[in-house]
Amino acid sequence: MRSLIREGSGYWRYVPVRGGVRFLTGYAYRPRWGCLGRLIDLVFGPLFGWATAWSFDRLRLWLERGVPPERARLHFIAEFVLRAALIAVALRTGWWVLAAPAVALPPHPLTPAARRCRRRPGKDMP
Numbered sequence: 001m002r003s004l005i006r007e008g009s010g011y012w013r014y015v016p017v018r019g020g021v022r023f024l025t026g027y028a029y030r031p032r033w034g035c036l037g038r039l040i041d042l043v044f045g046p047l048f049g050w051a052t053a054w055s056f057d058r059l060r061l062w063l064e065r066g067v068p069p070e071r072a073r074l075h076f077i078a079e080f081v082l083r084a085a086l087i088a089v090a091l092r093t094g095w096w097v098l099a100a101p102a103v104a105l106p107p108h109p110l111t112p113a114a115r116r117c118r119r120r121p122g123k124d125m126p
Helices: 034-065 069-093 096-104
Strands: 005-017 020-031 118-121
Touching: 005 034, 020 034, 034 069, 069 096
Parallel strands: 020 118
Antiparallel strands: 005 020
16 A cells, blocks of 8 residues: 555534634544554654645635635745745854744735644544
8 A cells, every 4th residue: 555544534624703714624544554654654644734724724815815726825935935045044144033034924814824724633533
């Protein structure tokens, strides 16, 4: 088998809230390959959760604000490059104050962000 996931389940829920929709997601799965699978899952699990939440925020932007997914992805790339550039300049010059906005500022309202989606990884699988 190629998949890390032996078995699993998940849900996606849309909850109307004032001014829009909140996306909730939860998932649980068991990895394959014994100890090796659990070790790989230390990286895969958080990445899987982040990617799921990010994609749902991208969908939310399309539904609520009319931002097509392709444009939202471009916003994400542009913001990521800008933040990475600020951090790189701060590391190169020693001006750590330049890194502060890259780390502390929230994402632009039209940029998809996983942190906007509440998620509960691994809570439903025995």
